[in-house]
Amino acid sequence: MAATEAFTLVFVGAGAVLFLAGTLGLLRFPDTLSRLHALSKADNLGLGLVVVGLLPQCESVTGALKLVCVWLLAQLSAATASQLIAGAVYRRKPGP
Amino acid sequence: MSLLLDLALVAWLLALALYVTSARGDRDAIVAFIAFGLLLGLGWTRIAALDVALTEAAIGGGVTGMLLLRAEAHLRKRKPGGPSKGVVGKAVTAVACVMVTVGLMLVVLAFPSPAPTLAPAAAAALPATGLGNPVTAVLLAYRALDTLLEKVVLILALIGVWSLAPDGLWGGAPRLRPALVPEPLAYLAQMLPPFGVLIAVYMCWVGADAPGGTFQAGTVLAAMWLLVMLAGLSPEPETRGKALRLTLIAGPALFVAIGFLGFAMAGGFLSYPESIAKPLIVGIEAALTLSIAATLGLLVAGPAQMASGR
Amino acid sequence: MVAAVAEILTGVALFILAVTALGLFRVLRAEFAVERMMAVQLLGTGGAAAILLLGAASGTGAMSDVALLLVLFAAFSCSAFALGQASPNVDGSERPEDGA
Numbered sequence: 001m002a003a004t005e006a007f008t009l010v011f012v013g014a015g016a017v018l019f020l021a022g023t024l025g026l027l028r029f030p031d032t033l034s035r036l037h038a039l040s041k042a043d044n045l046g047l048g049l050v051v052v053g054l055l056p057q058c059e060s061v062t063g064a065l066k067l068v069c070v071w072l073l074a075q076l077s078a079a080t081a082s083q084l085i086a087g088a089v090y091r092r093k094p095g096p
Numbered sequence: 097m098s099l100l101l102d103l104a105l106v107a108w109l110l111a112l113a114l115y116v117t118s119a120r121g122d123r124d125a126i127v128a129f130i131a132f133g134l135l136l137g138l139g140w141t142r143i144a145a146l147d148v149a150l151t152e153a154a155i156g157g158g159v160t161g162m163l164l165l166r167a168e169a170h171l172r173k174r175k176p177g178g179p180s181k182g183v184v185g186k187a188v189t190a191v192a193c194v195m196v197t198v199g200l201m202l203v204v205l206a207f208p209s210p211a212p213t214l215a216p217a218a219a220a221a222l223p224a225t226g227l228g229n230p231v232t233a234v235l236l237a238y239r240a241l242d243t244l245l246e247k248v249v250l251i252l253a254l255i256g257v258w259s260l261a262p263d264g265l266w267g268g269a270p271r272l273r274p275a276l277v278p279e280p281l282a283y284l285a286q287m288l289p290p291f292g293v294l295i296a297v298y299m300c301w302v303g304a305d306a307p308g309g310t311f312q313a314g315t316v317l318a319a320m321w322l323l324v325m326l327a328g329l330s331p332e333p334e335t336r337g338k339a340l341r342l343t344l345i346a347g348p349a350l351f352v353a354i355g356f357l358g359f360a361m362a363g364g365f366l367s368y369p370e371s372i373a374k375p376l377i378v379g380i381e382a383a384l385t386l387s388i389a390a391t392l393g394l395l396v397a398g399p400a401q402m403a404s405g406r
Numbered sequence: 407m408v409a410a411v412a413e414i415l416t417g418v419a420l421f422i423l424a425v426t427a428l429g430l431f432r433v434l435r436a437e438f439a440v441e442r443m444m445a446v447q448l449l450g451t452g453g454a455a456a457i458l459l460l461g462a463a464s465g466t467g468a469m470s471d472v473a474l475l476l477v478l479f480a481a482f483s484c485s486a487f488a489l490g491q492a493s494p495n496v497d498g499s500e501r502p503e504d505g506a
Contacts, residue, residue: 097413097420100420101419101460104424104427105423121439123442124439127434127442127443127446128434128442128445130483130487131430131445131448131449134449134450134453134476135449135453137453137472137476138456138472141457141469141472144466146471149472150471150475153475153479157446157476157480157483158479161483161486162486165486274489278488281485281488284485292478295478299471302471306468308468316478319478319482323482323485
């Protein structure tokens with residue numbers, strides 16, 4: 001197996017493990033804010049690792065750029081959306 | 097592995113659909129419906145219908161969700177008592193839905209085994225249009241009349257929504273901006289639209305040769321516009337505004353004009369001369385994108401809620 | 407790409423989708439309405455990862471466009487919903503949200 005393919009499999013596998021970790025956090029964590037934390041942190045890192053893993057498989061530079069764009073967009077939007085959800089949770093239950 | 101994935105996807109889609117119909121509150125159902133739209137977008141990619149997948153993600157996972165959320169907020173204000181539909185009403189709705197589903201299933205199962213298809217013909221005529229994406233060719237060349245009427249229907253729907261405004265507020269602006277804008281939202285509304293506009297331009301441009309096109313691009317633009325208005329960064333437009341109304345009809349008007357030009361230049365309504373077919377189609381697409389964005393944005397924004405300052 | 411690698415990528419996509427679906431049903435059964443909105447966030451990220459993997463496995467470059475829109479509209483829907491939750495906006499009279 002070529003080195004690029006080994007690289008892809010390692011990173012994609014690590015990404016899958018992080019998705020699993022995110023879901024475990026979602027299932028096990030006791031309160032809303034920590035569940036939100038598990039979701040936004042782990043899943044985004046997982047997506048990032050998947051993107052890194054898939055980069056060597058791209059046929060063109062623009063294709064690779066588009067993959068990176070997907071991840072950057074996910075970073076921006078997921079982080080902000082999580083803040084919005086957390087803000088709504090916080091206002092609903094005064095006090096942590 | 098692919099078969100397993102497809103089976104799992106179908107199972108999750110069915111489970112989510114059942115959840116949507118059985119959810120306790122309207123809001124739960126809407127949230128699950130948005131999630132369903134995103135998952136269905138993934139489903140369309142599995143049968144290689146990328147154009148539909150893009151539309152589903154944009155409409156089902158985005159704009160429709162917001163439309164429903166706003167409608168729900170509006171209804172909640174009217175009827176604080178919660179859902180009041182009786183058992184009979186629910187049963188009748190359920191039976192009607194099941195009948196539609198069963199009917200569709202029977203139709204699908206009744207197809208002859210190699211289903212009748214016009215795909216080879218569509219692909220064969222592709223060079224005449226100068227396009228590379230057969231879906232765009234169907235939408236803007238082979239069946240251009242359908243697309244034109246669709247856009248007109250969108251505008252009719254918008255007129256229907258506008259006419260819900262009370263007499264005193266006619267011509268005024270809808271209200272999207274909440275009393276208090278959370279800070280992250282203002283940040284998102286500043287950061288996301290540049291990305292979104294770029295994606296919309298890309299979608300519109302790439303639609304000629306690859307999956308994408310006017311409707312997806314217009315929906316992305318509409319979502320970005322809504323986001324900016326939600327965060328209060330740009331005021332909601334007055335529905336009486338001349339520029340706004342011109343934007344709404346510019347796309348369909350250009351479409352009709354080029355359609356009539358077809359009589360003179362290519363011997364029929366909505367037929368393009370072969371040499372400039374592609375520039376004409378791309379031009380129509382660009383104008384339609386703006387009109388669709390304005391129409392969808394205003395559909396979600398709803399009827400006027402603030403009197404117009406004339 | 408080697409066929410075996412494509413097969414493995416499809417398998418990973420299936421795994422990520424399965425894990426996402428698990429989280430999805432947990433979140434949808436959550437106590438607070440706001441928390442249920444995480445379902446959309448979850449599907450945006452997990453769905454995008456799965457689509458990118460499937461796109462690479464099948465060699466379809468345009469699949470990443472779908473992932474792009476998925477992420478974009480997940481964020482859009484989330485903010486629209488969080489906003490309706492956060493403030494007594496359009497209606498001016500927010501009913502105490504369902505805790506049950």
